[in-house]
Amino acid sequence: MLQFIYERRRKPPVGVAIRQDRRPDNRTAKGVLGVTRTIDTTSTERGVETAEKKLAELRSELDELDHKLLDDVRNRIEVCAQIALLKEKHDIPMLQPGRMRFVHERAQNYARAHNLSPEFLRSLYDLIIGEACRVEDLIIDGLGRK
Numbered sequence: 001m002l003q004f005i006y007e008r009r010r011k012p013p014v015g016v017a018i019r020q021d022r023r024p025d026n027r028t029a030k031g032v033l034g035v036t037r038t039i040d041t042t043s044t045e046r047g048v049e050t051a052e053k054k055l056a057e058l059r060s061e062l063d064e065l066d067h068k069l070l071d072d073v074r075n076r077i078e079v080c081a082q083i084a085l086l087k088e089k090h091d092i093p094m095l096q097p098g099r100m101r102f103v104h105e106r107a108q109n110y111a112r113a114h115n116l117s118p119e120f121l122r123s124l125y126d127l128i129i130g131e132a133c134r135v136e137d138l139i140i141d142g143l144g145r146k
Helices: 045-089 099-115 118-143
Strands: 001-009 017-019 034-039
Touching: 045 118, 099 118
Parallel strands: none
Antiparallel strands: 001 017, 001 034
């Protein structure tokens, strides 16, 4: 048996598949995250083929999303490089703590509004901002300022 546990949220529930043994009385226990629904997984070969086809479709969709994500990260870094050149040209300090704080707060608000982990988005933006700073440093070093 597979159990799908749904977290109670403001938006439609997100399913998480887990294996769970039945209790001795042959009933399933209520999940710790919310409502449980039992699904019989004793399926025919046709059912397995259908599941494999759906899995392949979902993986293909995920691959497309990954490609877009990587393109967006590259585009973001390119814009950061343009900002670094502008800062260099007009003698604007490279480090802008207020801007970094704004970006982090926006990510935290997005996380809360979309039921994502604020810690995850903070870590993600720490990496993104770190790379932007690394690129800015390369630009500054290349132009002879520091």
